[in-house]
Amino acid sequence: MSTIDVRVEKKVVEADGIVSLELRAVGEAVLPAFAAGAHIDVHLPNGLVRQYSLCNAPGSGGSYVIAVLREPNSRGGSSAIHDAVAVGDVLQISSPKNHFHLLSAPRSILIGGGIGVTPLVSMSEALHASGADFEVHYCARSESRTAFRNQLRASPFSGKVRFYFDDQGGSIEVNELLAAPADETHIYVCGPAGFIEFVTSSAKRLGWLDSNIHFEYFAAPTTTDEQGSVPFEIEIASTGVRLTVPEDCSAADVLLENGIEIPVSCSQGVCGTCVTRVASGMPDHRDIYLTEEEKAQNDQFMPCCSRALSRVLVLDL
Ligand code: FES
Structure with missing residues (x-):
């Protein structure tokens, strides 16, 4: 690359x-x-x-x-x-990549937890420049751990930014904030996995459409690492060569050891860099990059973290 x-x-x-x-x-x-x-x-x-x-x-x-x-x-x-x-x-x-697109909408609600605010800072600048209606809700442990607080307070849109500091009892009231689902409003969430899950599940329960809820993880939720792993085989479609992936090794590592280099970046199923076509077999998807619909098609998988439910996974390589 x-x-x-x-x-x-x-x-x-x-x-x-x-x-x-x-x-x-x-x-x-x-x-x-x-x-x-x-x-x-x-x-x-x-x-x-x-x-x-x-x-x-x-x-x-x-x-x-x-x-x-x-x-x-x-x-x-x-x-x-x-x-x-x-x-x-x-x-x-690398050149910029974008899996967290800001849509053109009359109103946007940006909700950030800790360092997860970073893409939302850029989004708030873009929304301000476009003249769209928006608000930023920024949760952090304490004021001293709140990056960009001075920049946001000095910004021309400071009135649209609300801070919540844990050590001051300032917890965000998601049920109130998202009480009125609206088709023309989009929600963007970024932060730790638990924070994202709390906000997005609350939004869905309150009636927001999936298509209006957007989020980006910084790292894979820990549950993806906690699932048991068993060995499986990968077959290279172009050569018929079969390789065994041991329980403590990723498919990407096994491929690399055998001279087949798949680009890998996050190694956690977050970034999508290693996506590989699957010709046959059933992947055990452990990434958070593919959508549920994409996973259900079983024609691609992330060899950095995902495994196989079938004994053999034939890769389109
Ligand atoms: S390297 Fe990031 S998803 Fe595999």
Whole structure:
């Protein structure tokens, strides 16, 4: 996959445990335009690749801004950004990708939990620029852990932003907030898995249409890792070669060990980078990227995390 070289222009402490990076193309190159909700893959100095939402206004001056929370159980991604990336460093990134599209609608409700606010910051800028009606509800543990709070408070749309700080008893009243479902209103949710599930299940219970509820996970819910795993076989359709995927190994790893490289990024079934066509067999879908309809068709799967319910899965490779 082609990458873009960018220089770290600024590194700012946005809140306790959260830094932002402003990235600009190296030399004369121009960064591709992006739409609100987009993210980029960032290739880190330790070889890991991580996805981060763009949180600046689309079209704002040829730079990308990302914000990263230092995860206490970091697998090396957030700690690399915090500890090993400095102003002036050159990083490789992907072009923006967007699985969290902001639709054109008369009214939007943006609900963010913690660092999940990042795509919503970009969305709020885009909605303000378009003149659409919107409101932002931003939940965080405390004011000191609330990234972009000063930026949002100083913004021309500050009156549309409401903060909820756990340590001040400011819990969001989702039942009140979403009490009146409306076809012309769309809800966008981003944050920890439990937060997303709470908001989206509440919205559905209150009568909101699935098509009006949009969300993006930052990481796969932990339940995907907790399911038992048994060995299965993958067959390469073009050669007939069969490979065994042991219970403690992913199909993507087995393919790589056997010289078949599938692009992998998040390794958690979140980003969709590794999607692979299935010619026959029944996948055991463990990702959160494919929709329920796509999963039901059983003609593609995510080898970074998904497995097989049938003994053999024939891959269209
Ligand atoms: S690498 Fe992200 S879904 Fe497989």
